[in-house]
Amino acid sequence: MSKNLDIIFSALADPTRRDILVMLLEDDMAVTDVAHPFKISLAAISKHLMILSHAGLITQEKRGRVKWCKLQPDAMLTVSTWMHSFGQFEPVNLDSFERFLVEELNNKTEI
Amino acid sequence: MSKNLDIIFSALADPTRRDILVMLLEDDMAVTDVAHPFKISLAAISKHLMILSHAGLITQEKRGRVKWCKLQPDAMLTVSTWMHSFGQFEPVNLDSFERFLVEELNNKTEI
DNA sequence: AAATCAATCAACCGAAAGGTTGAATATCAC
DNA sequence: GTGATATTCAACCTTTCGGTTGATTGATTT
Numbered sequence: 001m002s003k004n005l006d007i008i009f010s011a012l013a014d015p016t017r018r019d020i021l022v023m024l025l026e027d028d029m030a031v032t033d034v035a036h037p038f039k040i041s042l043a044a045i046s047k048h049l050m051i052l053s054h055a056g057l058i059t060q061e062k063r064g065r066v067k068w069c070k071l072q073p074d075a076m077l078t079v080s081t082w083m084h085s086f087g088q089f090e091p092v093n094l095d096s097f098e099r100f101l102v103e104e105l106n107n108k109t110e111i
Numbered sequence: 112m113s114k115n116l117d118i119i120f121s122a123l124a125d126p127t128r129r130d131i132l133v134m135l136l137e138d139d140m141a142v143t144d145v146a147h148p149f150k151i152s153l154a155a156i157s158k159h160l161m162i163l164s165h166a167g168l169i170t171q172e173k174r175g176r177v178k179w180c181k182l183q184p185d186a187m188l189t190v191s192t193w194m195h196s197f198g199q200f201e202p203v204n205l206d207s208f209e210r211f212l213v214e215e216l217n218n219k220t221e222i
Numbered sequence: 223a224a225a226t227c228a229a230t231c232a233a234c235c236g237a238a239a240g241g242t243t244g245a246a247t248a249t250c251a252c
Numbered sequence: 253g254t255g256a257t258a259t260t261c262a263a264c265c266t267t268t269c270g271g272t273t274g275a276t277t278g279a280t281t282t
Contacts, residue, residue, distance in 0.1 A: 009124035015117055031229060044271055065228045065279040155241055176249040176258045
């Protein structure tokens with residue numbers, strides 16, 4: 001589990017890789033399209049994508065000759081959990097936080 | 112700001128450094144005491160502490176011949192903020208979260 | 223079948239990371 | 253002042269990182 005944190009944190013430590021993740025927020029993308037905005041070679045981008053994939057931050061699925069890259073934000077939950085166990089921050093999903101809040105409010109008014 | 116993320120994420124990518132941060136949750140520590148549980152040399156620990164310091168995750172204050180290391184969790188907020196802007200997670204400080212919740216409950220019951 | 227396109231592989235390169243050891247620099251205790 | 257203690261510096265080593273280029277493999281188009 002700590003090994004995962006090593007891999008995830010170092011995957012996130014590179015600005016190109018973080019940019020790629022943000023791009024993938026929009027939509028799934030082919031490797032060539034991911035590479036397009038960057039000045040570095042396609043091979044370099046391919047390596048970055050493999051690192052992100054290895055960290056579990058994305059998945060890649062090959063359809064025909066095109067390999068599609070998909071964001072896999074659950075891996076971020078590992079970071080989230082570490083920060084939580086670290087004790088200083090409480091990373092909470094906003095939706096569940098709102099659900100929790102509403103539930104609390106309902107309980108209060110029911111009494 | 113993105114430069115900071117590079118430095119902070121790569122500081123967090125090393126398990127020894129994360130262990131040190133957790134140790135410093137307990138209390139401020141001298142460099143030698145930080146080094147004690149690890150098998151690597153004191154010089155190596157000193158380097159790790161400089162990296163953590165450079166990332167803003169700790170501060171170091173020299174009193175006499177002893178250099179005291181203090182956790183500086185605000186740097187973690189930079190990560191927190193990135194994850195927030197990334198859009199998948201909502202890192203919330205537990206204390207302010209609780210204050211907010213209590214306030215909401217009070218407002219509700221006052222009506 | 224031939225040419226094109228998507229992506230990776232393989233070999234290489236320079237720089238940085240993480241470790242070591244031994245010497246150096248302060249500061250403290252006697 | 254002498255000796256011990258706390259920490260860093262300096263030089264070195266090996267491995268990893270991020271990049272390059274050119275060749276290679278598969279799928280697609282014409």
